[in-house]
Amino acid sequence: MxxxxxxxxxxxxxxxxxxxxxxxxxxxxxxxxxxxxxxxxxxxxxxxxxxxxxxxxxxxxxxxxxxxxxxxxxxxxxxxxxxxxxxxxxxxxxxxxxxxxxxxxxxxxxxxxxxxxxxxxxxxxxxxxxxxxPKASIGRRMSPQYVTTHPDLSASQTLARVSAGLDHAETVYTIPVLDDGRRVAGVVSLRDLMAASGETVIAELMSQPHFSLATTDAEDAARACADLGLLALPIVDSESRLVGILTIDDAVRILEHEETEDSARQGGVEPLRRPYLSTPIRSLVRSRVLWLLVLAVGATLTVQVLEVFEETLNAVTVLALFVPLLIGTGGNTGNQAATTVTRALALGDVRSRDILRVLGREVRVGFSLGLLLGALGFAVATPFYSMPIGLTIGLTLVAVCTVAATIGGVMPLAAHAIRVDPAVFSNPFISTFVDTTGLIIYFVIAMAILQI
The missing domain is CATH 1.25.60.10 (MgtE N-terminal domain-like)
Structure with missing residues (x-):
């Protein structure tokens, strides 16, 4: 445009x-x-x-x-x-x-x-x-309007069925092949039908079917349809009988809807479900206020930690200067890990059972990032303040980055395992949690090195 x-x-x-x-x-x-x-x-x-x-x-x-x-x-x-x-x-x-x-x-x-x-x-x-x-199932999003054929029918007979169903069928480019019990025995494409001679039986043209149970989560079924590059995915009941069909355009629509929800919740708001300019002001306020209240309550933990270590801050006031740097770095590190793993979950790259593998990878990633940032923090803080202060900042960055990346990587998988939207436990909650733990780590290290 x-x-x-x-x-x-x-x-x-x-x-x-x-x-x-x-x-x-x-x-x-x-x-x-x-x-x-x-x-x-x-x-x-x-x-x-x-x-x-x-x-x-x-x-x-x-x-x-x-x-x-x-x-x-x-x-x-x-x-x-x-x-x-x-x-x-x-x-x-x-x-x-x-x-x-x-x-x-x-x-x-x-x-x-x-x-x-x-x-x-x-x-x-x-x-x-x-x-x-159920609302979250692919059965709720499938189309019950389709054209089918039988393994014993010919290509010409099937094409006649296609012509008769053009006005009501959701798609005719992929045609499910049903046996006598209405179970999906295969699929045949319109392209193969038109290329075959009229006498060719469908059993010779059909290919192995991919299908999804009607009770499968809508996002999982849509992802399978897109990943397999299918124009349509047959939807079946528990006995493999055809009950509907999911077309690629509906699959894309479902994935866009889920992506919008995940993006909104990662930012700490509820999805609008409508274009921004057509959303009433009251709906915009309602989509944000609950999350702000929850996060504000969570942020009080940070205040409590600062109150506990108030004497430490009074003894070495320079420590207060680095608080924004440390909690900001920890929050950003956790958010990066959470975003990466949440996206990997959505794409099917990882599963809940991979939690130990993800844990190991994020510990190493966080530790590596912490070493790089910690060395930089030590090099910058030491000349301006002192060796002990520089060492405190450096070690804290190593610890905070390691903990933040680990929590950020594991929390979406844990949420998925208990059937909660991983995006809900992403950036806002992780930032609040990492801020609190980061401050505790910072003051514990400071007390040990500075002998406060």
Whole structure:
């Protein structure tokens, strides 16, 4: 996207906002006329909830459907609250079953049943299938609309099935092959079907299937789909019978959602689930205040440590000068380790059972970093203060970096082992914990060397 295009969109969005506020609906309609779906999505993401509803009502029906499908589920929920029941019913029915479930998860509990009752029987049944699985499972995100074939069918017969299912199937590029018990026996690609002669039986074309249980964590299944480079991943029940399919675009959507959550929690905030400019101020405050209160309580531990060692500080006041340096270095070292290991967990590079291997690696990494920083601290502090002070700073940096890297590396794995989001135990909590332990290490070393 060029800078000129961004400037044009920013100006247009500002003008649309002003015209909506002044009730110049003719001017708004003129400005949004001819805009692409992606441009209109960008406009809607930057308007307030009421402004968004006004703009949405001015769109042509087909374009309104396209824009609605492209919006984040949280913004769809806002529109559902703002539009008339007849408009909502039409929009809701136009969504695929898996997309409906994303929206239903955002809606108030009292609204969801009303929307489901308004669906045609067939669509309500498909949506109910997806809703029946736990929220964190891939069954909740799969599509129950697919085309299948049988090992004994021919390529031409399967292509006929594909043609008949084009209007409702989520994808036809990867086709599950089911045996007589509806168990997944293999998969066949549309490319191989079209390249084969019409008489070729599917048993000769199908390949070994990769599939996931419907109760598997959604992020794990999406990661498997992406890592294996699959266009679609069959989703099965405990008896390997097909119940749905996960397409690569839905897998990417799940991974982006999880990445957003992890990034937010590593920064000490709750995920917004909607674009920043369309998030109400109260929601921004609510996403941050709880974490700030928790971290503020945790920070009182640092105050308590300083109070315990108050006599040490009074005896050698120069020690106070290095407190920010030491706790800052420890916090940064712990955060680096936590971020690296959390990312490795997300990518599947490490598992909870690798905790001892990670522990050993981070002890060595932290010790190496501590030696480098400790030598630098000793070299800088000694000429300006004294040899004992320089030695205290140097040894403290070695110890703090070792402890911080170890804690930062192990804590995400421990969280994962007890089924807690590793991002929750990442940067904010690790910084608070390392600050406290770092100060204790600092004063213990100082008392031993300086004989206080």
């Amino acid at each position: 060029t800078a000129d295009f961004r400037d044009d969109m920013t100006g247009a969005i500002h003008t649309i906002s002003q015209q909506v506020n002044s009730r110049d609906l003719t001017g708004v309609a003129r400005l949004i006329a001819g805009r692409t779906t992606s441009e209109l999505v960008d406009v809607c993401e930057r308007l307030t909830e009421k402004q968004r509803a006004v703009v949405f009502r001015l769109l042509a029906k087909q374009q309104a459907l396209e824009v609605f499908e492209a919006l984040a589920p949280a913004l769809q929920s806002d529109l559902v609250s703002a539009l008339r029941d007849s408009d909502v019913a039409s929009l809701f029915a136009s969504l695929d079953p898996d997309d409906r479930v994303w929206l239903l998860d955002e809606l108030p509990a009292a609204v969801a049943p009303r929307l489901l009752r308004g669906l045609p029987d067939r669509e309500r049944e498909l949506t109910a299938v997806v809703l029946g699985y």
